[in-house]
Amino acid sequence: MKENKSIGEILRENREKKGLLLRHVSAKLDIDTAILSKIERSERKASKEQILKLAEILDLDKDNLLIQYLSEKILYEIKDEALGSKALKVAEQKMKYINKNKSGD
């Protein structure tokens, strides 16, 4: 029941599945291979633009990849916080509230 892959793992798996080298993909992203290597090993974070480009290059679903990316960003914010779980729940509450009241304002 292995279900939790990091963005980095997803990117590496799919790059290798397509037989692409860091060199090939990083060229399309217009960055050094070093950075892509770090992104795949979760040593650096990608930018949103890079994620979208990577989805194209690797034929991955953009929305899915973006959701994974954003959720990692969220977790990064609270990773060292004892109250992280509670903060997440409150954020969801607020989100509901915002969405409910988002009309002409």
Place this chain on the structure above:
Amino acid sequence: MKENKSIGEILRENREKKGLLLRHVSAKLDIDTAILSKIERSERKASKEQILKLAEILDLDKDNLLIQYLSEKILYEIKDEALGSKALKVAEQKMKYINKNKSGD
């Protein structure tokens, strides 16, 4: 059923309730009044340290204030994202997974 106050609103309300001036509180925080003014009007974000100090100064529950603070930080990350809600849900899933598997590792 007004339930959603920003951290800034909470801070201002409680500062005024105690009859304190920006000058008084900002001195304790060791910052310019301008910044505190901006924090209270949500024009700037406070730091975690400032939030904890403010909880002390204003006699507010630290955990509560911190949760509010963190949840705002989370929302800030996804405020312009169409997929924000979904990302939040996925973050919660991942959080559960992490907490479940956090033993000696």
Place this chain on the structure above:
DNA sequence: TTACACTTGACAATTAATGTCAAATATATT
């Protein structure tokens, strides 16, 4: 019109994010 609290915006300093490059490590292949 003076006094006081707060706000605004231009700017400076500091810190974090994002990138390059060259050298170090694998891992094959000859």
Place this chain on the structure above:
DNA sequence: AATATATTTGACATTAATTGTCAAGTGTAA
């Protein structure tokens, strides 16, 4: 073993975001 290729590592440069100061402005009340 030696060469070739792919990836990793870390020192460093550049850029962007955060966090702050300061001085002038606005609002309100004595």
